[in-house]
Amino acid sequence: xxxxxxxxxxxxxxxxxxxxxxxxxxxxxxxxxxxxxxxxxxxxxxxxxxxxxxxxxxxxxxxxxxxxxxxxxxxxxxxxxxxxxxxxxxxxxxxxxxxxxxxxxxxxxxxxxxxxxxxxxxxxxxxxxxxxxxxxxxxxxxxxxxxxxxxxxxxxxxxxxxxxxxxxxxxxxxxxxxxxxxxxxxxxxxxxxxxxxxxxxxxxxxxxxxxxxxxxxxxxxxxxxxxxxxxx
Amino acid sequence: xxxxxxxxxxxxxxxxxxxxxxxxxxxxxxxxxxxxxxxxxxxxxxxxxxxxxxxxxxxxxxxxxxxxxxxxxxxxxxxxxxxxxxxxxxxxxxxxxxxxxxxxxxxxxxxxxxxxxxxxxxxxxxxxxxxxxxxxxxxxxxxxxxxxxxxxxxxxxxxxxxxxxxxxxxxxxxxxxxxxxxxxxxxxxxxxxxxxxxxxxxxxxxxxxxxxxxxxxxxxxxxxxxxxxxxxxxxx
Numbered sequence: 001x002x003x004x005x006x007x008x009x010x011x012x013x014x015x016x017x018x019x020x021x022x023x024x025x026x027x028x029x030x031x032x033x034x035x036x037x038x039x040x041x042x043x044x045x046x047x048x049x050x051x052x053x054x055x056x057x058x059x060x061x062x063x064x065x066x067x068x069x070x071x072x073x074x075x076x077x078x079x080x081x082x083x084x085x086x087x088x089x090x091x092x093x094x095x096x097x098x099x100x101x102x103x104x105x106x107x108x109x110x111x112x113x114x115x116x117x118x119x120x121x122x123x124x125x126x127x128x129x130x131x132x133x134x135x136x137x138x139x140x141x142x143x144x145x146x147x148x149x150x151x152x153x154x155x156x157x158x159x160x161x162x163x164x165x166x167x168x169x170x171x172x173x174x175x176x177x178x179x180x181x182x183x184x185x186x187x188x189x190x191x192x193x194x195x196x197x198x199x200x201x202x203x204x205x206x207x208x209x210x211x212x213x214x215x216x217x218x219x220x221x222x223x224x225x226x227x228x229x230x231x232x
Numbered sequence: 233x234x235x236x237x238x239x240x241x242x243x244x245x246x247x248x249x250x251x252x253x254x255x256x257x258x259x260x261x262x263x264x265x266x267x268x269x270x271x272x273x274x275x276x277x278x279x280x281x282x283x284x285x286x287x288x289x290x291x292x293x294x295x296x297x298x299x300x301x302x303x304x305x306x307x308x309x310x311x312x313x314x315x316x317x318x319x320x321x322x323x324x325x326x327x328x329x330x331x332x333x334x335x336x337x338x339x340x341x342x343x344x345x346x347x348x349x350x351x352x353x354x355x356x357x358x359x360x361x362x363x364x365x366x367x368x369x370x371x372x373x374x375x376x377x378x379x380x381x382x383x384x385x386x387x388x389x390x391x392x393x394x395x396x397x398x399x400x401x402x403x404x405x406x407x408x409x410x411x412x413x414x415x416x417x418x419x420x421x422x423x424x425x426x427x428x429x430x431x432x433x434x435x436x437x438x439x440x441x442x443x444x445x446x447x448x449x450x451x452x453x454x455x456x457x458x459x460x461x462x463x464x465x466x467x468x
Contacts, residue, residue, distance in 0.1 A: 060446075
């Protein structure tokens with residue numbers, strides 16, 4: 001029933017290739033999600049009611065819809081949009097990987113928007129007023145005062161969201177991409193042992209999560225040096 | 233939008249979609265109820281003064297919260313059949329088990345739901361003010377009575393927001409069970425799309441249904457929170 005060690009070693013490259021795909025998807029999604037979420041978060045906190053409603057709608061839409069439904073809509077639905085096949089964007093995204101990253105990023109952005117917007121709102125008003133009183137421009141106030149402080153506030157939640165992104169990448173199996181779960185499945189179909197490959201894949205995921213949480217801890221120390229300073 | 237595609241009867245896909253929705257909802261409700269109950273038990277195990285038990289449960293839940301849902305679904309669906317066959321092999325059994333897809337899906341989603349619910353319940357139990365327990369004990373209640381009359385109701389109230397969030401999460405995980413061949417809503421929509429080449433319309437309909445359910449859950453969440461925390465509301 002269970003495979004022996006030599007068989008597992010023979011199949012290890014397959015699993016590692018799957019792990020690389022999973023890591024690629026995770027990294028690109030984290031970047032893509034942030035790029036989408038930042039402007040939406042700013043719109044969410046903006047004064048205008050139209051931008052606020054748009055941001056609310058965006059968050060409700062992408063937090064309420066299952067990831068797989070979004071993925072299928074983009075994967076099967078996008079090619080059916082009239083005229084899209086003539087545009088240069090089509091050339092860029094007409095492959096499973098970019099489509100998966102787009103769908104995953106949109107889904108992640110729904111959650112990330114709330115995290116970023118909440119952190120930006122919770123920066124103490126006194127700090128902003130002090131910066132303005134010192135003569136900093138609005139842009140300078142944002143980049144030097146608000147953004148660093150908000151990053152500190154958002155870090156913990158962002159780490160949790162990153163773990164959800166990692167777990168979410170497994171849906172790419174539904175659109176023919178072989179990630180870590182897909183690789184484990186392949187090994188199962190070749191060896192008739194589901195336990196070893198799936199459990200090894202599980203260990204890989206645990207390692208990735210562990211590294212992610214370590215990075216968050218490290219960033220927390222970097223961003224809040226006084227909170228971790230040795231007592232003198 | 234072509235409404236004829238969604239009509240009931242042999243020409244439209246309306247009845248098939250309703251059957252798929254029915255399966256999705258049954259799966260979700262069963263997994264959520266079982267998962268919440270399991271999560272409560274797990275949380276009590278985690279805070280119980282029993283050595284090792286807490287550590288063990290914490291580790292299991294941590295693992296279940298770190299790996300993709302799809303992996304757990306596959307492990308249970310493929311694994312259960314082979315494990316059963318291997319267990320019975322010494323008794324002269326040689327054959328295959330056809331594991332029930334529905335219950336494999338329910339078990340996988342319930343275990344994951346429980347792993348998150350356990351965390352929510354544990355936080356709720358730990359957040360109960362010590363004074364409430366002291367007061368109940370001072371009134372002469374036995375520890376069991378304190379648990380059922382004071383701790384459990386208070387914990388449920390504190391856990392409610394977290395639990396309703398989990399309802400949403402598990403609901404959104406249900407389409408993953410189509411990977412083990414269950415004819416749930418999204419699978420039916422995919423079949424319909426395959427047949428009619430109208431993927432966009434059918435997946436859009438699926439999306440609208442899921443968003444509709446999400447809206448209902450959100451409404452129930454605000455309603456229940458308003459009810460549960462009405463003693464904290466100021467004025468009126």
